[in-house]
Amino acid sequence: MSEIAALLESSAAGRRLSYQDGVRLYREASLHDIGQAAHRRRSDLFPGPEVSYVIDTTINYTNVCNVHCSFCAFFRPEGHPEGYTMTHDDVLARVKWSVDQGATQIMIQGGVNPDLPLTYYVDLFERIAREFPDVDIHSLSTSEICGIAKRERMPIEDVLTTLRAAGLKSLPGAGAEILVERVRRRISARKIDNDRWLDVMRVAQRLGMPTTATMMFGSIETDEERIKHLDVLRELQDETGGFTAFIPWYYVPYKTPLKGKETTGLDYLRVIAISRLYLDNFAHIQSSWLTPGMKLGQLALLFGADDMGGTILEEKVVTLAGNTNSASRADLERTIRQAGYVPAVRDTYFQKRDYPLATPA
Ligand code: SF4
Structure with missing residues (x-):
């Protein structure tokens, strides 16, 4: 068995990859092999027939x-x-519109x-609430949490405690991009640094607020990054x-100052697969x-993903960068x-809801 085949086998069985092995696997395994190993791992973790999604919306309340x-390309x-x-009445009207369509998760996010x-x-x-x-x-x-803390001269913990008491239940993992300082300095020099991103997540989680984690890849980062x-996550x-x-x-x-090329579908699937294994x-x-888009999103379900994300009934940030995908x-x-x-x-917490499907079985 080759070294790559051995790494695929052990990571598909749930054994931890070292950083060096992760880089090797990411670079050297064939897409087919890494996808197959990731799908095997996903199927062991979730052997049932279901793939979940959440009915959600994203309300971009300010672009400043x-x-x-x-x-x-979103901010001004x-x-x-x-x-x-937006005024509170504007936001509430959008929440009502989404709830009328079944939304249970509201993501309010902006500049x-x-x-x-x-x-x-x-x-x-x-x-x-x-x-x-x-x-x-x-x-x-x-970044928004840190912006509020800076403006109010309050510790992060106090901001999160106050927001939690007001009804904030969980945090999305936005703003992570790539948690490597070289990349952050190049693409978002004025953004909070890695440690600050991790601190906000750590404090939120300690306060009992679950969070997701994200990665925006395909800008200037290397495979190792x-x-x-x-690894940091x-x-x-x-x-x-x-x-x-x-x-x-x-x-x-397409419409951003950084410009560049859109990443390939093959790269997208490889990232999904290594994420599942690593x-x-x-x-x-x-x-x-x-x-x-939906077609690659569908293929991701065979490369390690177990969830289809959300309906994202309303969204502007990636749309203004040139994205044209939407889904009912x-x-x-x-x-x-x-x-x-x-x-x-x-x-939001990956618990199944007793809610009718939009389409017949
Ligand atoms: S991605 Fe950066 S510039 Fe755009 S809204 Fe967020 S913090 Fe502001």
Whole structure:
């Protein structure tokens, strides 16, 4: 047996990959072999017929941002005529529209807007929690949390405790990009550094707020830096166990200052597969269909992903970067069935919801 075949075999059986072996596997295994090993691992962890998805929406409540990442086409700097911030009534109207379509997860996420005080978020979350008690507020990136803490001169823990009391239940893993300083300095020099991202996650998880983790790949990072990113996440998960899922998605370059080329479908599938094998302490790997589209998102289900993500009823950040993909509940369910699985609606915490499917079996 070759060394690569031996690594595939042991990681498919659930044994931990070292960083060096992770890099080797990522680079040297054939796509078919790494996909097969990842699918085997996923099937051992989730032997049932179901693939889950969540009915969710993303409300981009402000595009004003003082961080100015070069890969971002969504933000407008402070004072820009196209800058906007939604009123609470605007956000609540969008929440209502989404809930009317079955949404149980609301992601409120936007720029790091220095004009918005903590009370903007507290009042907003309290209203949502009061008017829509059945939805999970899964909102705010680590950068937004740090922006609020800076503006209010408060420790992260106090900000999170206050927001949690107002109704914030969990945090998305946004803003991670690649947790390697060289990359962050090049693509988001004004963003919080790696340690700060990890600190926010650590504190949130300690306070009892589950979080997801993400990776935006395909900008300027190397293969080693992709695996380093996974390694950093795996280490924190060893410490806290607080991540519910990992969501790798790729950079959409078309309308951003950074520009560049869109990554390939083969690269996307390889990242999904190595994520499943390397992140041996993460239960769920999501197919991030929003950037690669439904067809590649479907293939991800055979390369290690066990979850189809969400409906993302409304979203602007990757759309403004040139992304054109969208999907209805029926599309997601059809895609899951075509891959040989049974669709199931879940909540934010990956618990199955007793909720009717949009399409007949
Ligand atoms: S990615 Fe987020 S933090 Fe960076 S510029 Fe865009 S909105 Fe601001």
